[in-house]
Amino acid sequence: MARSSLSVVFSGRGGAGAMSAGELLLRAAADLGYYGLMSRLFGAQVRGGEAAALVQISTEPVTCQPDRFDLFVALDWEKVDQFASEIPLDENTVIIADPQSGPTPQSIARSKAKTIPFSMSNADATPLERALQSKYTNVFAAGAVAALTGLPADALQSALSAVLGGKSATVTRANADTLAAGIAAADTLDLDLRLAPPHTAPRWLLTGNQAIAIGALRGGVRFVGCYPITPATDLVEWLSPELQNLGGRLVLAEDELASINMVLGASYGGAPAMTVTSGPGLSLMVESIGLGIAAEIPAVIVNVMRGGPSTGIPSKTEQSDINIAIYGGHGDAPRLVLAPTSVRDCMFTGEWAVYLAESLQTPVIVLSDQTLGQAFTVIDPKPDRPTPLARRTTVPDGPFKRYAIASDPVTPMPRPGTPRGQWVGEGLTHNEIGIPVGGAAAHVAQLDKRARKFAQFDPGPLWGDVWGEGDTVILTFGSGIGPAQEASRRLAAVGQQVRIISLRVLSPLPVEALARALEGARRIVVMEQNHGAQLYRHLLAHKAIPPSAESFARPGPLPFRPAEIVAHLG
Amino acid sequence: MSNAAIIDAASAEALDPSDFHSGATPIWCPGCGDYGVLSALEHALAINGRPPHEVVLVSGIGCSSRLPAYTSCYGFHGVHGRALPFAAGVKLARPDLEVIAVGGDGDGYSIGGNHFIHACRRNLDMLYLVMDNRVYGMTKGQPSPTTEADWDSDIAPGGLGLRPFDPLALAIAGGANFVARGFSGRPQELKDLIVEGLRWPGFAFIDVLSPCMAFRSEEFGWKESVHPVARTIEDDRAAAHAAVLAEDGYSLGVLFKDHRPSLPARYVAQSSLSEIEQQFAVCR
Numbered sequence: 089m090a091r092s093s094l095s096v097v098f099s100g101r102g103g104a105g106a107m108s109a110g111e112l113l114l115r116a117a118a119d120l121g122y123y124g125l126m127s128r129l130f131g132a133q134v135r136g137g138e139a140a141a142l143v144q145i146s147t148e149p150v151t152c153q154p155d156r157f158d159l160f161v162a163l164d165w166e167k168v169d170q171f172a173s174e175i176p177l178d179e180n181t182v183i184i185a186d187p188q189s190g191p192t193p194q195s196i197a198r199s200k201a202k203t204i205p206f207s208m209s210n211a212d213a214t215p216l217e218r219a220l221q222s223k224y225t226n227v228f229a230a231g232a233v234a235a236l237t238g239l240p241a242d243a244l245q246s247a248l249s250a251v252l253g254g255k256s257a258t259v260t261r262a263n264a265d266t267l268a269a270g271i272a273a274a275d276t277l278d279l280d281l282r283l284a285p286p287h288t289a290p291r292w293l294l295t296g297n298q299a300i301a302i303g304a305l306r307g308g309v310r311f312v313g314c315y316p317i318t319p320a321t322d323l324v325e326w327l328s329p330e331l332q333n334l335g336g337r338l339v340l341a342e343d344e345l346a347s348i349n350m351v352l353g354a355s356y357g358g359a360p361a362m363t364v365t366s367g368p369g370l371s372l373m374v375e376s377i378g379l380g381i382a383a384e385i386p387a388v389i390v391n392v393m394r395g396g397p398s399t400g401i402p403s404k405t406e407q408s409d410i411n412i413a414i415y416g417g418h419g420d421a422p423r424l425v426l427a428p429t430s431v432r433d434c435m436f437t438g439e440w441a442v443y444l445a446e447s448l449q450t451p452v453i454v455l456s457d458q459t460l461g462q463a464f465t466v467i468d469p470k471p472d473r474p475t476p477l478a479r480r481t482t483v484p485d486g487p488f489k490r491y492a493i494a495s496d497p498v499t500p501m502p503r504p505g506t507p508r509g510q511w512v513g514e515g516l517t518h519n520e521i522g523i524p525v526g527g528a529a530a531h532v533a534q535l536d537k538r539a540r541k542f543a544q545f546d547p548g549p550l551w552g553d554v555w556g557e558g559d560t561v562i563l564t565f566g567s568g569i570g571p572a573q574e575a576s577r578r579l580a581a582v583g584q585q586v587r588i589i590s591l592r593v594l595s596p597l598p599v600e601a602l603a604r605a606l607e608g609a610r611r612i613v614v615m616e617q618n619h620g621a622q623l624y625r626h627l628l629a630h631k632a633i634p635p636s637a638e639s640f641a642r643p644g645p646l647p648f649r650p651a652e653i654v655a656h657l658g
Numbered sequence: 659m660s661n662a663a664i665i666d667a668a669s670a671e672a673l674d675p676s677d678f679h680s681g682a683t684p685i686w687c688p689g690c691g692d693y694g695v696l697s698a699l700e701h702a703l704a705i706n707g708r709p710p711h712e713v714v715l716v717s718g719i720g721c722s723s724r725l726p727a728y729t730s731c732y733g734f735h736g737v738h739g740r741a742l743p744f745a746a747g748v749k750l751a752r753p754d755l756e757v758i759a760v761g762g763d764g765d766g767y768s769i770g771g772n773h774f775i776h777a778c779r780r781n782l783d784m785l786y787l788v789m790d791n792r793v794y795g796m797t798k799g800q801p802s803p804t805t806e807a808d809w810d811s812d813i814a815p816g817g818l819g820l821r822p823f824d825p826l827a828l829a830i831a832g833g834a835n836f837v838a839r840g841f842s843g844r845p846q847e848l849k850d851l852i853v854e855g856l857r858w859p860g861f862a863f864i865d866v867l868s869p870c871m872a873f874r875s876e877e878f879g880w881k882e883s884v885h886p887v888a889r890t891i892e893d894d895r896a897a898a899h900a901a902v903l904a905e906d907g908y909s910l911g912v913l914f915k916d917h918r919p920s921l922p923a924r925y926v927a928q929s930s931l932s933e934i935e936q937q938f939a940v941c942r
Contacts (some may be wrong), residue, residue, distance in 0.1 A: 118940040292938040302938075305931055311751050313743075330934050335927030337750060342776040346743035349736065353716070353747025356734055357755065361747070379737045466940065504732040504748070504755050507711045512726050512733035523682060523727060524735075 090284040093146035094237060095154045097175055098229065100163030102130075102137040105226030108251050109163070110141025111464065112230045112267075114293070116239050116247035117145040118466045121288030125150040126464040127647070129171055130403040138167035140175060145237065147284050150465070151430060151570030155651040157181055159281070160201065161229050162189060163208070169195045174646060177201045182279060184229070206232070206277060208270075224266040231270025236281040241271050292469050296431040296460035297323035299467075300390055301330075303438020304362050306473065308446075309388065310336030311361040313350030315343055318402040319458040320366045320392040327364075344372040352376065352385045356513055358481070358503035360442050362388040367396045367409050370416070370453075377451050378417040381538065383513040384491070384501065386445035386452075386479060390438070393457040395644050404645030405458035407566055408618035413453045414595040414626060420535055422542045424452040425595040427565045429553060431460055432467040437592060440474040440550065447477035448541050449501055455594065457617075459567035459647050474550070483509040489520040493533050497540035542596045551591070551598035552605070558585025559610040560657065562640075563602075563633070565591040565623065568615050568648055575653035586657065594623075597630045612637040613657070619643040675700040678710055680730045685721070691842035691868030691877075692722050692789050698845040699758075699787070700729065702852035706756070713756045716745040718770060720762035721796050722789035722868070739769030742777040742786065749782050753923040756856065757784040764794045767803040767825055774825070778832025781861045781920045785852070788825065788863070789842070791870035791877065799873035825865050827902045830895055830914050835860025837898070837914040842868040843881045847910060854912065860920050867908075880908070887911035 098109040107128055114124045124145045131137030142157070144150045156176045162168065162185040172195035177183075181201035183192060186208040197203075208225045227248065234244050248267050252260055294302075301323050304312075312331060314324045328338040336359075341347040347363045354361040365373065370391045380387050393409045395401030413425045424444055428437040437454060445452040480500045490511035492499045502509025516524035517531045525531075552565075555573055562572045569590040576586040589605050591598075606612065612633055614624040621641035627633045640656055678700040686692050703713060713731040717723035719738035726733030732755075736744050745759040759777075766774055766788045777786065792809075794800040799811055801818045804825065808817035829837045836858040840848040848866060855862030867884070869877035887909035891898040898914035905913075 115940070121941045288941055290939060291941050292935075293940045294938040298938070302931075302935060305934075311747070313747060332925045333927070333929045333934060334931065335925050337925060339746070339750060341743060342772055345740060346746075346773055346776070349740040349743035350747035350750070352736070353734070353744035353749075354751035355747070356744070357714075357748040357751035359751035361751070375737055376740060383734070383736070504714050504752060505712055507709070510711055510730060510732050512735060514727075514735050515737055516735065524724075 090282045092148065092284050093144060093150075094159065094281055094283060095142070095144045095157045096159040096161060096233060097140055097142055097157050098161045098163060098226065099140040099168055099175070100226070101166040102133055102135050102139045104139070104163040106139045106141045106163055109161070109226040109230035110143045112227065112244070112247050112251050113234050114143050114145065114464060115250055116234055116243045117237070118291065118293045119247060120239060120243055121286035122146060122283065123149045123466045125466070127153060127459070128462050129174060131167065131170060138170045140171060142175070145283065147286050149468075152574050153571070153647045153649055155649045159184065159233065160196065161233060162186075163225050163229060165189050165193050168193055172196055176649070184277070204277065204279065207273075224263055227263050227266045228270035228273070231267040232274040232277065233281070235271040235274035236277060236279055238282045241268070244271065289468065291466050293464065293466050294431075295322065295462055295464050296428065296434045296456055297392065297462065298326050299431055299434035300428065300438040300454065300456060301327045303435040304388060304442055305330070305334065306435070307439040307442025308360040309362045309442055310334065311351070311354040311359045312338040312363065313341050313347040313354070313361070314338065314364050315341050315347050315369060317366045317369045319394055319462050320364045320390070322462065323364050323390070323392065344369040345376065348373040348376040348387070348389070351387050352380050355386050356504070360386065360446055362390065362442070364390040364392070366392050366394050366402075368399060370409060370412060374412065374416045377423070377453075378419060378421045379515045380451040381421045381423055382515050384449040384538070385513060386449050388441045388445050388452050388454060390454045390456060392461040393455060401645050403458070405567065405647060406618060406644030407457055407568070407616050408620070408622065408643065409455060410594065410616070410618065410622035410626060413455050422539055423450060423595060424448065424542070424545070424593070425455060426452060426592060427455045427594055428460060429566070429569050429590045429592055431463055431465040433592070434460060436472070436474060443474055443477035446479040447498070448545065449479060449498055450538075450541060455566065457567050481506070490522045491518060491534060491537065492520045493537055497537045497544065545596060547593050547598060551593045551601040553590045553592070554605045555588040555590065556580065556586060558587045559608055560585070561587045561589055561606060561609040561612045562615050562653070563589045563591070563612060563627070564615040565594065568617060571648040571650050572615060572653055574650040575657070578650060578654055579657070594626070597626065597632055599630055599632045602632045606633070613640050614638070615640045615648070615653070617642065617644050617648065673704040673707060673709065675704045678703045678729050678731065680728055682727050684728050685724055687871045689871035690721070691791060691870070692725065694842035694845045695722070695787070695789050695848065695866055695868055696725060696728055698842075698848040699852060701845075701849045702856065705849070705853050706856050708756050713758065714745075714748050716741045716748065716757065716759045718761045718765040719796075720765045720794070722760060722762040723765055725760050739765055740773065741765065742770060742773040745784055746777060746780060746782055749784050750921070753783075758787060759784065760787045760789070762795070763788060763790040763792060763804045764802045767823065771803070775828065775832045778829050778834040778861055778863065781833050781835055781918055783859055783861070783920055785855045785862045785864070787852070788865050789868040790825070790865050791868050791874060792822070793870050793873050795870050795873055824902065824907070826913055827899060829863045830899045830902060833918060834863045835916045835918055836862035836912065837902075838864045838912045839887070839910055840864050840866040841880065841884050841910055842866055844884070844910065851912065858915065860916070860918060883908040884910050887913055890915060893917065
């Protein structure tokens with residue numbers, strides 16, 4: 089019987105091409121109308137470490153990692169011990185490995201999965217050809233697996249072209265031959281991986297990082313200042329040439345202190361601007377985020393979270409920057425913190441963040457994480473977009489006071505070059521004109537002015553989402569939402585209703601909307617991926633949840649899986 | 659020439675130093691060298707000819723970093739040490755504006771030292787004016803990166819024992835296109851240096867000897883030490899670097915000028931966002 093979904097791991101030493109194999113399979117399937125998701129598992133080494141592509145293909149949308157994998161393809165067995173614990177296998181998993189790679193390591197064999205020997209090079213090739221082709225083992229293996237799922241050869245060849253990009257004709261030819269050989273070799277495997285027909289429709293295949301970048305561009309960002317940091321680098325690597333194509337610019341700064349200040353400078357100049365970083369970079373930016381808050385300068389700060397503290401686990405996921413995003417820095421510095429609710433929502437939230445920063449004249453932090461950011465995902469392109477909002481730049485009549493205390497806490501900020509609009513942005517406590525003063529009255533007045541921006545901010549229905557029904561509630565955010573929804577689906581199938589509440593606005597906390605969403609809840613579980621229950625404590629501090637609410641907090645780097653959530657709910 | 663352009667040209671000619679004066683009272687001590695720098699800057703801006711609303715002054719933290727609010731230009735008084743990246747952001751987003759970063763030796767050479775190197779390397783068309791009094795004045799007298807090794811202070815009794823570094827040599831090595839030294843006690847010469855720096859393409863850096871009345875009153879003896887620079891070296895960065903390292907630190911004038919290109923001012927849009935988004939389309 090044809091299956092509705094398939095989960096496959098391609099694993100090998102860094103440089104063996106596991107990621108390309110995964111992308112080839114995913115891209116071909118996506119082009120034929122399947123949904124899918126590919127997560128990337130990396131070690132710390134740039135070359136020669138461990139690497140695995142975790143691929144799922146399905147006739148339905150995929151929003152989280154599976155509880156177990158159906159197939160494990162070993163391109164080699166080197167270094168596999170280092171991440172075996174992150175790849176759940178069981179006795180129904182099939183392992184495909186070339187006998188030349190040696191015996192199945194104990195870390196994999198203890199799953200009791202059965203291994204099928206499979207020669208991963210062209211059997212008809214001469215010894216010389218085999219030696220040359222050995223570096224394309226990944227393409228051979230991907231071809232064989234893809235053929236077994238029923239994906240046609242022409243779709244695979246065109247996906248291969250997309251994966252290879254602009255490689256030389258010789259390399260492209262050799263890869264195409266190897267792919268054909270792999271497809272042919274599928275017949276030698278006694279395995280039924282046939283997929284049910286897909287529900288075809290125009291879709292997009294992209295990562296959460298790319299989706300945030302698209303959102304920011306849609307919102308009007310044309311200046312980005314950044315410093316390379318895993319797992320945010322691929323976002324800015326994609327963005328840099330595209331910004332140039334749009335007449336904008338990405339600047340590689342000397343460090344994160346420079347990044348955030350360049351962004352504030354460009355924004356002061358009138359350009360919607362963004363920086364992109366991960367935990368350690370956000371720590372370095374904290375002082376200047378406070379400057380942006382005090383001087384009232386729009387800026388978007390995308391933080392793709394990874395394991396912390398300190399250097400932590402750079403390439404792997406965690407949701408442990410909630411505290412620094414909401415509370416980081418000295419003084420009273422309220423700010424907007426948003427979190428995309430899915431890879432698809434990265435586009436929406438990224439665009440919305442720009443509009444909120446511009447219209448409220450304040451830094452906005454977007455909390456994504458490695459799970460969302462680096463997951464290659466097939467999505468239905470989101471038709472709805474946030475309502476555009478712009479910054480106020482018109483010079484008012486009469487003497488101009490940049491930081492005037494008025495009924496509207498958002499006061500005009502003319503673009504430099506505008507006659508009669510001159511103002512000095514000021515990080516010291518200042519009066520209405522912007523002159524530094526040390527007195528209590530001005531200090532309180534300006535703190536009140538900035539606090540009112542957030543008190544008056546009403547996200548309306550965009551605060552978050554409620555999904556499903558039931559008096560048991562999982563309250564979560566970001567990459568926790570997908571697995572929670574899948575857990576809820578499974579429980580619903582056995583008659584147990586679980587409501588999922590997902591937060592898009594983490595700060596200022598939408599307390600009233602949450603109260604409505606929580607109506608009738610008898611059991612509330614706050615689920616998050618960190619050691620210190622940061623979201624739970626944030627919600628408790630604002631009395632957004634009752635004291636009886638439970639915390640389900642555990643650190644990364646393992647992603648939440650539906651079975652784990654089902655088990656937790658008991 | 660359009661009517662508007664004629665009016666612009668006329669008003670540019672009519673600019674007076676007082677047009678750049680905000681009227682705010684500086685917090686500087688009586689006798690502070692920074693008064694001379696402010697005055698020279700206002701005179702230079704009037705000569706430069708761009709009206710106050712087309713000029714942006716960016717600073718960090720310290721006595722001298724208070725300067726932007728004393729002018730009538732657009733300005734930004736940010737955090738300690740980060741004036742240069744902020745100013746770079748303004749210039750990159752708005753190449754049409756006249757961008758000037760100002761600050762002190764602690765702000766620019768210590769906490770902001772890394773940005774100084776990279777601003778020189780980036781070589782954007784802007785001016786960086788450092789009021790160098792060789793002391794942290796606002797925190798009441800600690801040695802800075804340009805303070806003499808034996809200068810006695812509470813925090814470093816008998817002196818820090820570290821050789822001061824030479825910001826001009828660093829600027830030349832870093833890649834700045836225009837490197838000069840001025841003196842607040844010679845405001846006419848300083849004004850000319852600022853005008854030349856504003857008009858020179860690329861990153862123009864002027865280290866201005868600006869005595870601190872409160873903590874380094876001996877610096878008023880600088881008027882006896884300063885002298886015109888022997889010669890301005892043009893385009894030969896190695897020779898300029900050697901000459902700066904060999905001089906006594908009191909030569910006034912332009913020490914080095916170069917014609918190194920900077921980043922492109924802006925890129926021309928080649929495609930629309932919806933075209934770019936098409937790269938993600940599957941199952942069309």
